[in-house]
Amino acid sequence: MPGVTERGKAFSYVGFSLTADGSLTCDYDLDGDLFTERFELGGIETGEGAWTSPAAQAVARLVFLLAGVSYYKTGAPPRIEVPGGLTATERSFLRDYYLHGLAEFAHTGGHDLTDLEIDAPPRPAEPVAADVTPGRPLVPFGGGIDSVVVVEDVKAALPDAALFVANTSDVPFQPIEDTAVVTGLPVLRARRHLDPKVLESKARGYFNGHVPVTGIISALALLVAAGTGRDRVVMSNEHSASEPTGMVANGVPVNHQWSKSLAFEEGFRAVLAESVAGLGYYSALRPYSELWVARRFADLPGYHLAFRSCNKAFFVDPESRLPSWCGECDKCCFIDLILAPYLAPERLGEIFRGREPLERADLEPEFRSLLGEPGRSKPLECVGDEGECRRAALLAAARPDRSGNAVLAALSSYVGSSGMDTPSEDTLLHRQGPHFLPADA
Numbered sequence: 001m002p003g004v005t006e007r008g009k010a011f012s013y014v015g016f017s018l019t020a021d022g023s024l025t026c027d028y029d030l031d032g033d034l035f036t037e038r039f040e041l042g043g044i045e046t047g048e049g050a051w052t053s054p055a056a057q058a059v060a061r062l063v064f065l066l067a068g069v070s071y072y073k074t075g076a077p078p079r080i081e082v083p084g085g086l087t088a089t090e091r092s093f094l095r096d097y098y099l100h101g102l103a104e105f106a107h108t109g110g111h112d113l114t115d116l117e118i119d120a121p122p123r124p125a126e127p128v129a130a131d132v133t134p135g136r137p138l139v140p141f142g143g144g145i146d147s148v149v150v151v152e153d154v155k156a157a158l159p160d161a162a163l164f165v166a167n168t169s170d171v172p173f174q175p176i177e178d179t180a181v182v183t184g185l186p187v188l189r190a191r192r193h194l195d196p197k198v199l200e201s202k203a204r205g206y207f208n209g210h211v212p213v214t215g216i217i218s219a220l221a222l223l224v225a226a227g228t229g230r231d232r233v234v235m236s237n238e239h240s241a242s243e244p245t246g247m248v249a250n251g252v253p254v255n256h257q258w259s260k261s262l263a264f265e266e267g268f269r270a271v272l273a274e275s276v277a278g279l280g281y282y283s284a285l286r287p288y289s290e291l292w293v294a295r296r297f298a299d300l301p302g303y304h305l306a307f308r309s310c311n312k313a314f315f316v317d318p319e320s321r322l323p324s325w326c327g328e329c330d331k332c333c334f335i336d337l338i339l340a341p342y343l344a345p346e347r348l349g350e351i352f353r354g355r356e357p358l359e360r361a362d363l364e365p366e367f368r369s370l371l372g373e374p375g376r377s378k379p380l381e382c383v384g385d386e387g388e389c390r391r392a393a394l395l396a397a398a399r400p401d402r403s404g405n406a407v408l409a410a411l412s413s414y415v416g417s418s419g420m421d422t423p424s425e426d427t428l429l430h431r432q433g434p435h436f437l438p439a440d441a
Contacts, residue, residue: 007111008075013082016064022051022227026064028071035071038193039063041224050227055130058275059226063219065094070198070216072098073105074206078115085123087274093267094118099250100258101212104380107249109209114251125274132231132278135440138188139234140164140221143179144309145297145335146236150284151183152300154234157440162230163187164221168194171318175308182306188224199316210380212259218268222279232280234441237265238288239433240385245378256380262286262434269436286435289428290338290384291392298342304351309335311381327355330379333366338384341395341425345402358396358407367393367411372420390415390422 014027014034022041027034041051050056065082072080086094095118106113137154141147141163155161163185165176170191180187201208214237221233237260244253258264260283269281285293297303310332312322325332336348336357348356357363369376371393372386383389396402397412415422 008077010079010081011068011072011075011077012080013064013068013084015084016060018051018057018060020049020052022046024060024063024223026067028068030071030075030077033074033197035074035195035197037067037070037195039220040191040193041227044188044190044224044228046227053131053226054128055226055276055279056223058128059219059223059279062271062275063216063223065090066097066215066219069098069101069211070194073102073209073211074198074201076102076106076111076113076207078113078117080116080118082118082120084120086118086120087123087125089125089270089274090123091118091120093271096263096267097212097215097259100252100255100263101215102209103249103252103254103258104256105207105209105211107247107254108380109207111207112250127273127275127277130226130231130276130278132225132229134231135160136230137161137232137234138164138221138225138228138230140166140217140236141176141180141183141187142236143173143176143307145293145307145339146238146285148179148183148300148303148307149293149296150234150236151185154284154441155183155185161185162228164190164224164233166190166192166217166220168192168316169318173314173321175306175313178306179303179308182302188228190220190224192220210256212264214257214259215264215268218259218281222272222276222281226276226279231278232282235260235265235281235283236285237261237283238285238290238293238384240290240388241382243378243385245380247377254380257382260382265436280438282436282438282441284437284441286437287431287433289388289432291341291388291425291428294338294392295342295429298339304343304347325352325355327352327357328360328363328366330366330369330381330383333357333363334370334379334381334383334389337367337370337389337392337396340402340408341392341399345405358405361406364407364410367407368414371411371415373414373418387421387423388428390420391425391428394422395425
């Protein structure tokens with residue numbers, strides 16, 4: 001369908017196949033345009049029959065359901081067809097997954113998906129048992145402060161842990177590799193082969209934009225766990241991931257991090273429970289703030305110069321990846337701000353390789369958007385909520401070694417005079433809100 005200027009008519013889930021050698025193929029159709037995504041798991045050491053087991057096949061179906069969003073968005077039709085059927089729980093979750101998970105896509109692209117209908121025959125919930133060993137967690141790892149903190153806490157409680165890394169490129173992401181080495185844990189990997197047509201969206205006239213990729217990674221990690229006898233997938237999604245922006249699309253708030261939110265976690269857990277028994281899925285950071293994560297990360301100096309959270313280091317095209325922090329994007333600004341209360345400016349200067357955002361007066365508007373200044377929308381990025389950013393600015397400005405920093409002085413003055421709610425440090429450094437942490441976490 002080259003030259004698309006209007007929405008498509010129907011998107012269909014054609015089928016999937018997971019072979020004994022660990023190759024998962026997912027096929028989709030959009031108005032006769034066929035898409036295939038492949039996942040390679042064959043390099044992971046498993047027991048005989050691991051990928052053909054009922055549990056692995058059941059989780060592969062969940063990967064198939066969630067990965068479809070990358071191809072649906074090319075035409076964003078009002079109708080989704082799932083010939084294989086859905087349970088009532090799956091139907092409700094899948095509709096939320098598309099409307100909430102594609103709210104940013106809809107907002108930035110000017111699409112309206114509120115008329116979305118899912119056509120699927122009823123399917124019974126028949127969970128199969130997973131053959132797993134208790135106390136063997138798998139931790140999806142992106143090399144940022146969140147996953148670092150989770151790994152350190154998980155391996156202290158459950159030493160037989162492993163990292164999970166999914167790659168869309170044959171060239172590894174060096175920040176992830178460098179930080180993974182510091183953990184000392186084994187790494188299980190999966191290679192995603194997106195259909196080449198979606199990488200040519202502009203040339204083909206497809207719609208394009210943000211998708212809830214963490215949902216896909218979550219399902220893929222569970223598949224690897226099922227195939228390797230690991231009893232749970234432990235995510236690194238904190239409390240603030242549930243906070244949306246002030247924008248609305250598809251009749252719902254726009255949240256760049258929706259597939260990291262409590263709502264996603266709760267819905268996905270319910271879907272998983274109808275498919276597989278014995279596999280756990282939860283976020284170890286759900287009741288914690290990003291400020292709590294930053295405080296904990298500050299005490300892990302071995303990671304300070306290895307990690308990197310600047311998104312410009314993670315482009316699919318290896319030639320486009322930045323070899324260091326850019327020092328000016330919203331993500332760089334947020335990481336600097338949230339760590340500034342607990343790390344000396346000299347240390348942050350080392351981390352950002354001499355490009356610390358707080359040293360640049362021209363970036364004050366970016367920091368103000370993090371604080372929730374009226375008229376400035378929260379960045380469409382994986383950043384903390386506005387209240388904790390305001391507290392971080394006050395804490396950082398109060399450090400004696402920051403007394404001459406003009407950006408922090410301006411941010412602190414703004415927060416003090418704004419009248420906006422600013423949670424206390426004590427509140428932010430304690431558990432808050434609902435979570436699904438098990439007793440041994």
